[in-house]
Structure formats: structure tokens, C-alpha cells
Amino acid sequence: MDITGTLIGFFSGVLLAALSTYFNAIASKRAENTKKLLRAEYEMYLDLSDLYNWYFWLATNELHRKETDKDTIKTIYDIAARLATKLRENEESAFSAELINILYNESYPTYNARWKHMSELSEKMAKKVTPNHMKQLREISDTNIQLMAQEGFIPKAPATSRFYLGL
Incomplete structure (x- = not known):
């Protein structure tokens, strides 16, 4: 049995495992x-x-x-x-x-x-x-503008500033 080859294989495995752990830790920290x-x-x-x-x-x-x-x-x-x-x-x-x-x-x-x-x-x-939120808001925006333009419009959507301000 060749002890030198076995030791080189063992230490290269340990070094490879240590480097992998180090780079995984860096990637995880960055994420x-x-x-x-x-x-x-x-x-x-x-x-x-x-x-x-x-x-x-x-x-x-x-x-x-x-x-x-x-x-x-x-x-x-x-x-x-x-x-x-x-x-x-x-x-x-x-x-x-x-x-x-x-x-x-x-x-x-x-x-x-x-x-x-x-x-x-x-x-x-x-x-x-909030890309999805913004996409959905753009989709309902035109409808809301048309509704708000109607005479006697009363805001009912509770998350809007118009509802809060009563405009």
C-alpha cells in the first residue's frame, strides 16, 4: 500500500471539502x-x-x-x-x-x-x-379613473388615499 498517495488523497479531499464549505458560506451570506x-x-x-x-x-x-x-x-x-x-x-x-x-x-x-x-x-x-402588486394596480387603474370621474363618486376601496381623505 502506497502511504504517500493515500495521504495526498486524504489531504486533497480535506482541502477540497474546506474550500467547498468556504465558498458555500460566502454564497449563502451574499444571498x-x-x-x-x-x-x-x-x-x-x-x-x-x-x-x-x-x-x-x-x-x-x-x-x-x-x-x-x-x-x-x-x-x-x-x-x-x-x-x-x-x-x-x-x-x-x-x-x-x-x-x-x-x-x-x-x-x-x-x-x-x-x-x-x-x-x-x-x-x-x-x-x-412589489412588482406583482404594481402590475395588478396598473390593471385596475383605468377602471378606477373612469369610476372616479362619475358624478357623485364615493371612494370605497379602503387602501386608497382617496378613501382615507374622503375625496
Whole structure:
């Protein structure tokens, strides 16, 4: 029996098993990080949507030259602060730069301009984090627009901002 050949075979097997384990661990960690980031982006998307819905009052009141009440301002700030915290924890998100602009950039000329940017970014994020949801919403959108155009329309879909706002 050739002991040298047996030892070489044994050590090469151990080395191969160690390398396989190492590369599997790296691949598993990468997949876990990707899944964690996607979950975080989904949560940031929900917060951005919440911020967008509340920021509506700033944009609308600006248009009508009305002052926005302090409770609404505080709610908007709280949502933005929560979103900023999640953003700091997930800086590698593809949406980081735009979210930072929306949250901190003072160069938007109006509340309406920032509100529109929120809407655009929300759509981009939705395409990534809720693609099926967005597809179904697009399918019912045309029908909803026609219904809303009817005289005496009363919103009944509970997850819509029109239902919440009574518009």
C-alpha cells in the first residue's frame, strides 16, 4: 500500500471539502444580505409611501396658500426620521441617493416639487420590491379613473388615499 498517495488523497479531499464549505458560506451570506436589503427596501418603500400621503397636505396647502397644522408637520417629520434611520442602516440601497435628496435637500422650489419626486421614486421602488402588486394596480387603474370621474363618486376601496381623505 502506497502511504504517500493515500495521504495526498486524504489531504486533497480535506482541502477540497474546506474550500467547498468556504465558498458555500460566502454564497449563502451574499444571498442572505441580498434578501435582507430587499426587505429593508420594501420597508423604506412603505415609509416613503406613508410620507408621500402625508406630504400631500403640505403640497395642497401650499397651492391654496394655507398653513399646515403642527400635528401634520410632526407626523411628516416622524415618518421622515423613521425613513432616515432605515436609510442609514441600508446605505447600499440603489435608492439611497434619491431618498437622501427627498429627506434633506432644501433646493426643491416647492412642496409640490418634492411631493412629485416622492411619487416618481415610489414608482421606481415599487417596480423592484412589489412588482406583482404594481402590475395588478396598473390593471385596475383605468377602471378606477373612469369610476372616479362619475358624478357623485364615493371612494370605497379602503387602501386608497382617496378613501382615507374622503375625496
